[in-house]
Amino acid sequence: MDFHHVTVLLEETVDAVVTNPSGRYVDCTLGGAGHSSMILGRLGSSGKLIGFDQDDQAIRHAQELFGQDERITLVNRNFESLEETLKELDLLPVDGILFDLGVSSPQLDEAERGFSYMQDAPLDMRMDPSRSLNAREIVNSWSEEELAKVIWNYGEEKWSKRIAQFIVRARNEQPLETTGDLVQVIKAAVPSAVRRSGPHPAKRTFQAIRIAVNDELGVLDRVLDQALRCLDHGGRIGVITFHSLEDRIVKERMKSWLGRCTCPPELPICRCEAKAMAKVLTRKPILPSEEEVEQNPRSRSAKLRVAEKI
Known part of the structure; x- marks a missing residue:
């Protein structure tokens, strides 16, 4: 690469x-x-x-x-x-x-690293691939309360509670495996009027989960x-x-x-x-x-x- x-x-x-x-x-x-x-x-x-x-x-x-x-x-x-x-x-x-600080362009641009909400890839987001905790584990196993706290504290996302609620509801039907799965859930959680203006609706949540994965x-x-x-x-x-x-x-x-x-x-x-x-x-x-x-x-x-x- x-x-x-x-x-x-x-x-x-x-x-x-x-x-x-x-x-x-x-x-x-x-x-x-x-x-x-x-x-x-x-x-x-x-x-x-x-x-x-x-x-x-x-x-x-x-x-x-x-x-x-x-x-x-x-x-x-x-x-x-x-x-x-x-x-x-x-x-x-x-x-x-x-x-x-932050994530480097190659990490963002290489789809399989799972950092980007613009490309479908396995939910990963580890800067150090030897770390055990990844985005998939956070999204599929952390409680609704923990998810809402992370998305609010690290993403300053005002729809954090609703996004966490939608993530838990979706994963109860089947695990979220890819960045695309997560983006779809976030889009469903964020009201359409909000989606039409401002940055990509998944931007803050992806930032929050990346910060949590890498501490x-x-x-x-x-x-x-x-x-x-x-x-x-x-x-x-x-x-x-x-x-x-x-x-x-x-x-x-x-x-x-x-x-x-x-x-x-x-x-x-x-x-x-x-x-x-x-x-x-x-x-x-x-x-x-x-x-x-x-x-x-x-x-x-x-x-x-x-x-x-x-």
């Missing part, structure tokens, strides 16, 4: 994160290797890049692309193991870490403090998010690194001993240009936030 992916906020991210040509950098979301290619282009002969991806297709694509380049080390793991892996490789501390928000929540610990002083972390749930986690975590006092206002002196660990370099997130959105509509919702360890 041709692992082609249009990289979002490419120059903006690399400009913000890569400050030292002989430094060590980590691309936690290798994907189609767009960011990694540009980072390597900025590094001198003594620079080092570590590329993580839990998808072995992305790793194979990068092996072909970078060949014998000794500056890059490829790691076929979820970036949740960031700190542990860098310790194993004896590559701590590093000068910059990049996260480009995307949990992994993000657990990795951000790790990433800060892995940085050298003056090192930078850049995170590209694609929906408000991810962005909220990143924004709040970066805010927590500023070391603002959390004591109750009635206390005469600070007892929490809050200490600043980083400064946030993006008061407002960096967004893609109109030109980029025109060329790559999938970039429309992207936001880049950057922090520097102090």
Whole structure:
């Protein structure tokens, strides 16, 4: 498979994160290797890049692309193991870490991966094919209450309860096996007036189930403090998010690194001993240009936030 992916906020991210040509950098979301290619282009002969991806297709694509380049080390793991892996490789501390969250274009476009509501395929949605939990299991075995909660919390879908109710009703007759089966159920659940306007009726539910399958928000929540610990002083972390749930986690975590006092206002002196660990370099997130959105509509919702360890 041709692992082609249009990289979002490419120059903006690399400009913000890569400050030292002989430094060590980590691309936690290798994907189609767009960011990694540009980072390597900025590094001198003594620079080092570590590329993580839990998808072995992305790793194979990068092996072909970078060949014998000794500056890059490829790691076929979820970036949740960031700190542990860098310790194993004896590559701590590093000068910059990049996260480009969400699903890559090849995963969306390859029908059999089951990510897309536009193509009929087995219900899967695993970014790491070795994981046991897949979309089929969630849709066919989780309770109506659990489904409604996931679709609301992770998809911000206002018809979540009705969609969950319709899923359970449909699977009681026969299991939902394919993305097409699920799309039909969602279309039946969402009122026709709503279907006629706005995005595809299945978009939010598919996002929610994908996030649940891959524990995307949990992994993000657990990795951000790790990433800060892995940085050298003056090192930078850049995170590209694609929906408000991810962005909220990143924004709040970066805010927590500023070391603002959390004591109750009635206390005469600070007892929490809050200490600043980083400064946030993006008061407002960096967004893609109109030109980029025109060329790559999938970039429309992207936001880049950057922090520097102090």
